[in-house]
Amino acid sequence: MTQHPAFGLMAEFDDPEPLTAAVRAAREAGWRRLEAYSPFPVPEAAELLGVSAAPIGFIALGAGAVGAVLAAGTAWYVSVHVYPVNVGGRPLNAWPAFMPTTYLVAILWACAAALLGMLALNGLPRLNHPAFFARGFHRVSEDRFCLFLSAEDPLYDPESTARFLRGLSPLRVSEVRGA
Amino acid sequence: MSDNTIPVAEAALRPGAWGFRLAMAAAGAGVVVLVASVAAVLVRGVAVWGNNIPHVWGFDLIAYAWWIGIANAASLFAAVLVLRRHGLRTAVNRFAEAAALAAILAAAAYPILHLGRPWLFLWTLPYPAYTGLWPQFGSPLVWDFWGIMSHVVVTSLFWFIGLIPDLASMRDRAARHGRMRAARAYGILALGWRGSVAHWHRHQAAYRLVAALVLPLLLWAQTVVALEFATTLVPAWHQARLPLHVVVTGLPSGLGVVLALAAVLRQALSLERYVDERDMDLLARLLASAGLAAGMAYAHELLVGFLEEDPTTRDALAARVFGGGAPAYCGAVLLSAVLPQLLWLGALRTRTLIVVPVGVLAAAGVWLDRWSIVVGGLLRDHMPAVGPEYAPSVAEWGLLGGSVALFAMVLLLFGRLVPAVSMFETRHEESETEAEREER
Numbered sequence: 249m250t251q252h253p254a255f256g257l258m259a260e261f262d263d264p265e266p267l268t269a270a271v272r273a274a275r276e277a278g279w280r281r282l283e284a285y286s287p288f289p290v291p292e293a294a295e296l297l298g299v300s301a302a303p304i305g306f307i308a309l310g311a312g313a314v315g316a317v318l319a320a321g322t323a324w325y326v327s328v329h330v331y332p333v334n335v336g337g338r339p340l341n342a343w344p345a346f347m348p349t350t351y352l353v354a355i356l357w358a359c360a361a362a363l364l365g366m367l368a369l370n371g372l373p374r375l376n377h378p379a380f381f382a383r384g385f386h387r388v389s390e391d392r393f394c395l396f397l398s399a400e401d402p403l404y405d406p407e408s409t410a411r412f413l414r415g416l417s418p419l420r421v422s423e424v425r426g427a
Numbered sequence: 428m429s430d431n432t433i434p435v436a437e438a439a440l441r442p443g444a445w446g447f448r449l450a451m452a453a454a455g456a457g458v459v460v461l462v463a464s465v466a467a468v469l470v471r472g473v474a475v476w477g478n479n480i481p482h483v484w485g486f487d488l489i490a491y492a493w494w495i496g497i498a499n500a501a502s503l504f505a506a507v508l509v510l511r512r513h514g515l516r517t518a519v520n521r522f523a524e525a526a527a528l529a530a531i532l533a534a535a536a537y538p539i540l541h542l543g544r545p546w547l548f549l550w551t552l553p554y555p556a557y558t559g560l561w562p563q564f565g566s567p568l569v570w571d572f573w574g575i576m577s578h579v580v581v582t583s584l585f586w587f588i589g590l591i592p593d594l595a596s597m598r599d600r601a602a603r604h605g606r607m608r609a610a611r612a613y614g615i616l617a618l619g620w621r622g623s624v625a626h627w628h629r630h631q632a633a634y635r636l637v638a639a640l641v642l643p644l645l646l647w648a649q650t651v652v653a654l655e656f657a658t659t660l661v662p663a664w665h666q667a668r669l670p671l672h673v674v675v676t677g678l679p680s681g682l683g684v685v686l687a688l689a690a691v692l693r694q695a696l697s698l699e700r701y702v703d704e705r706d707m708d709l710l711a712r713l714l715a716s717a718g719l720a721a722g723m724a725y726a727h728e729l730l731v732g733f734l735e736e737d738p739t740t741r742d743a744l745a746a747r748v749f750g751g752g753a754p755a756y757c758g759a760v761l762l763s764a765v766l767p768q769l770l771w772l773g774a775l776r777t778r779t780l781i782v783v784p785v786g787v788l789a790a791a792g793v794w795l796d797r798w799s800i801v802v803g804g805l806l807r808d809h810m811p812a813v814g815p816e817y818a819p820s821v822a823e824w825g826l827l828g829g830s831v832a833l834f835a836m837v838l839l840l841f842g843r844l845v846p847a848v849s850m851f852e853t854r855h856e857e858s859e860t861e862a863e864r865e866e867r
Binding site: 263264267271283284285286287288289290291293294297299301304305308319322323326327330331333335342345346348349351352353355356358359360362363365366367369370372373374375376377379380385386387388389390391 | 553559560561562563564565567569570573574576577580581584585587588592595596598599600602603614615618619620621622623624625626627628629630631632633636637640641643644647651851852854855858
C-alpha cells in the first residue's frame with residue numbers, strides 16, 4: 249500500500265503575534281502557497297498575506313445598483329406600459345412614489361451580494377479541505393493559531409520546510425496527510 | 428487565553444434542564460393557540476375578528492407595527508454594537524440579532540393573514556399573471572411588501588453571517604464530545620469554515636457592511652408602516668410627523684425586550700462572564716434614553732397637534748388623549764416613556780428584578796401606543812357619526828398571545844442550538860485585554 253503524499257506542513261502557535269511573525273517570515277522567504285488559521289480575525293496577518301476586503305464593497309455596490317435599476321425599471325414599466333391606472337389625471341410615471349421600493353430592493357441586493365460575494369471569494373461552502381486532516385486542527389476554532397505551508401509550493405521540501413517552521417518556535421510542527 | 432469560550436458552546440450542547448423543558452412546553456402550548464387562531468381565520472375568514480368599518484385594521488396592524496418596532500430596535504442595537512469596534516463587549520449583539528429575527532418572523536405573519544385570502548399574497552409580487560393584474564407601485568401597501576421582505580432577508584443574513592464562525596466552533600466541540608450527528612449538522616451550516624485568516628478578513632468586511640446597510644433599512648421599515656396610515660384621510664393619522672413618531676416611540680419596545688432577555692439569559696445559561704455588568708448597564712441606559720426620546724415625541728405630538736388649524740384634527744387628538752382613548756394613551760406614555768426613566772438610577776440598572784419588569788412593561792407600553800394610534804385614532808373622523816366601536820375577539824387575542832409564544836419558542840431554540848453570545852468576538856476581546864495588560 250502506498251502512502252498518500254503529504255498535503256504540506258502545519259505549524260501551531262498559541263498566540264496571534266507569533267502567527268503574524270511566522271506569516272511575515274514565510275512571505276519574506278518567498279512562500280506563495282500558504283494559509284494561516286486563527287480563532288478570531290487577525291488583520292495584520294491578513295495584510296501580510298495580501299488579502300484585500302475591498303472587492304466585497306464593490307460587489308455590494310454593483311449588486312445594489314443593479315437591484316435599484318431593476319426595481320425602478322419594473323415600477324416604471326408596470327405603471328406606464330403594462331397596467332396604467334389613471335388616478336385623477338396624475339402622471340403615470342410617478343417616480344417619487346417608486347423610490348421606496350427602489351431603495352429597499354437596492355439594500356436587499358447589496359446585503360445578499362455582500363454575503364454571497366464573501367463566500368464566493370473565500371471559496372466556501374467547501375466541506376473538505378486538507379487542513380482538516382491536521383493534528384489538533386479542531387482547536388483552531390478555540391485557541392490555536394496555525395500556519396500551513398502547502399506541498400504545492402515550489403519551495404516545498406519536507407525536511408528543509410520543517411526546519412524552517414521549527415525555527416519560528418511553534419508549539420509543534422506536523423505533516424498534514426490525508427486519512 | 429485558554430479555553431475561555433468553552434462554557435458558551437457547552438451551554439448550547441448540554442441537554443436541556445427541566446426549566447428549559449418547562450419553558451418550551453409553555454411556549455409550545457402557546458404555539459398551539461396560535462395555530463388554532465390562524466386556522467380560524469383561514470377557515471372562517473376575517474369575520475372571526477372584531478374588525479368592522481371604520482376599524483378595518485384593528486389588532487392585526489397594532490401587533491404588526493409593534494413587532495416591527497421590537498425587531499427594529501433590537502437590530503439597531505446589534506448593528507450599532509458591530510459598527511463600534513472597541514471598548515464594549517460586542518457579544519450581546521448575538522441575541523439582539525436573534526430577538527430581531529424572531530420578532531420579524533412574528534411580524535411577517537400579520538399582514539399576510541390580514542389580506543383576507545392569505546394564499547393570494549403572491550399577487551403583491553410583480554409577475555405576469557393570467558389575471559393581467561399588476562401591483563401599484565405608488566401604494567404604500569406595495570412598499571410594505573418589499574419592506575417586510577427586505578427586512579426578513581437582511582435580518583436573517585446579518586444574523587447568519589455573524590454566526591458562521593461560531594457554528595464552526597460548535598462543530599468542533601460536538602465532534603470532540605463524539606456527537607458526530609450534531610457535528611455534521613453544525614458542520615454543514617458552518618459551510619466548511621476553517622478559520623483561515625484570509626476568510627476572516629473578508630468575513631469581517633461583509634459583516635460590518637451588512638450592519639451598516641441594516642441601519643437605513645430599519646428607519647424605512649417603520650416609516651412605510653406609518654405612511655400607510657399617513658396617506659389615509661383619517662384626521663388623526665393624516666400627519667407628516669407620523670413616520671418619525673412611530674420610529675421613535677418604537678425604540679423602547681425592542682431595547683426593553685433585549686434588556687429583559689439579556690437579564691434572563693445570563694442567569695439561565697450562567698453567562699455572567701460574557702454578558703457582564705457593563706453590558707447590562709449600557710442596555711439599561713439605552714432603554715432610559717429611548718424612553719426619553721419617546722417622551723419627546725409624545726410632547727411634540729401634543730404641541731403640534733393642538734396648534735393645528737383644522738378643528739377636526741384637534742378634536743381627534745383630544746378624543747385620543749383625553750377622551751375615550753385616554754387609558755391606552757396614558758398607559759403608553761407612562762410605561763414606555765416615564766417608567767424607563769427609573770433606570771437613570773445606577774443602583775437599579777443591574778438588578779434583574781427591576782430591569783426585567785421595566786423592559787417588558789416598556790414593550791407593553793409601546794403596544795398600547797399602537798392601540799392608541801390604530802383604534803384611538805378612529806374615535807373622530809370628518810363624518811359626524813363614526814360607526815361601531817372596536818372590540819377584539821378571542822381569535823385576535825389568541826393570535827397576539829400565540830405570536831408572543833412563537834417569539835419565545837424561537838428564542839428558546841436559538842438559546843439551545845446556537846451559541847447565545849458571539850464566541851469569536853469574546854475570544855478576540857479577551858486576547859486584546861490581555862495584550863494591553865502585558866504592555867503595561
